[in-house]
Amino acid sequence: MLSHLKRFFLAPSTGEPLAFFRIAIALLGLVQGGWLAGSITLLYGANGLVPWSISSGIVDPYMPQLSWLQPLANATGIAADTWVYVLMGVYLCSLMVLLVGKFTRYAAFIAWALQFTFINTGFMAAYGVETFMHIALFYCMLMPVGNVYAWDNFSRHTKPVANEWNTLSIRVLQLHLCVVYIASGVEKAMGIQWWNGEAIWQTLMQGQFARFDMHWMASYPLLAKVIGWSTLLLEMGYPFFIWWRRTRPYGYLAIVGMHLGIALFMGLQLFSSIMIIFNTAAFGWPYLQRAYKTIVQPLRERKRLQRAGQLATQAFWHQYE
Incomplete structure (x- = not known):
């Protein structure tokens, strides 16, 4: 029994699916950021559709949120909405770094933290894409998504190395999807x-x-x-x-x-x-x-x-x- 479980979770495999996951998630985040670029202050600004004064009362005060920028804006004399643009720029840059696979885990962490800050503030879009993007970036922090097709490991003379961590990561994704779909189906039923x-x-x-x-x-x-x-x-x-x-x-x-x-x-x-x-x-x-x-x-x-x-x-x- 233990040998079957070990083979199921830890049999060596290559990391191409995880590399695809990293690249596709980064591209999708960049596309989403591009769609939002023209409406950032309307969606996430201090006086946007949902002002910070309201959203800060909804979200747990210990959760990261854009209203934390207000003291910085007051101290520097730079408008709070300008700092929102700065953070969005850093978020998009971190996704680009994640896309090419340079400093993969650090880029994923920065993108995850900033995306979490945005979805906790202002306009909170619905229907799950933000939640799954947050989960995907979290997985990119922990899983070996930068072992293949990444700048950090690029070499024409090396081939993808199979290891057990790739398999374990894929199993986590598979089991996660099973829970998501059956829970959604049961709720609908x-x-x-x-x-x-x-x-x-x-x-x-x-x-x-x-x-x-x-x-x-x-x-x-x-x-x-x-x-x-x-x-x-x-x-x-x-x-x-x-x-x-x-x-x-x-x-x-x-x-x-x-x-x-x-x-x-x-x-x-x-x-x-x-x-x-x-x-x-x-x-x-x-x-x-x-x-x-x-x-x-x-x-x-x-x-x-x-x-x-x-x-x-x-x-x-x-x-x-």
């Missing part, structure tokens, strides 16, 4: 809305989520029910079909498809992206590798051969010019 299709209908009709005119679904109530049942099946069944090798690729594609549907029909692109990143790092990386070897590499080789043939033909005719 406790209400009637996901069984009778009402949750799907209300979501697609809400102005903040609606992206298409879906009134036609009123004529097909069974469709909303089927979508709701499918969601419950995917989430509550996630720990079962994702661990069985025969169903894992289909389960992975199904869960990715569900999040793509959320991005398309609800406009929650960032949330969908971070969930796809988690799933790909935890379970989907081997399938990406296989797709690359069977599709991308042959196409690149074909283009290389075509280019070589064109150059040979040009060289042949140049002899007679």
Whole structure:
């Protein structure tokens, strides 16, 4: 029993999935920061949508928050909103450093601490992307995400080294996702809305989520029910079909498809992206590798051969010019 557990958690493996996790999370954070760049003071400023005087009364006073900048602003004479821009700049720079894999753990810690400060202050966006970004940056602090495809370890003459810490980290991601999905599915199943299709209908009709005119679904109530049942099946069944090798690729594609549907029909692109990143790092990386070897590499080789043939033909005719 102990030998099976040890092999399950500590069998050596390479760190490519964790490197993908680091790079994808950093890129997503930079994209999110770019989207917020033009509205930073409105969302997080001292007198933004939720002023610091209000948000500081909601958050635990021992939690980091932007209102801590006020004494600094008073002492330096520099506007508090200017310091917010400075912190956002440091946050984005730390994500760029994390992306290239330089001082990975320190960059992840800075990004994690600053992201925590922002989500504790002012505009608190919903639907989970901030929470999962916070979790992802925390994992980047602790997991060996900088051992592969990183500036700190870059060398043309070295290959990724398999070790047990990579496997343990992947197992943590896998078990975390299982808990997340089954908890979400059970919570949904406790209400009637996901069984009778009402949750799907209300979501697609809400102005903040609606992206298409879906009134036609009123004529097909069974469709909303089927979508709701499918969601419950995917989430509550996630720990079962994702661990069985025969169903894992289909389960992975199904869960990715569900999040793509959320991005398309609800406009929650960032949330969908971070969930796809988690799933790909935890379970989907081997399938990406296989797709690359069977599709991308042959196409690149074909283009290389075509280019070589064109150059040979040009060289042949140049002899007679």
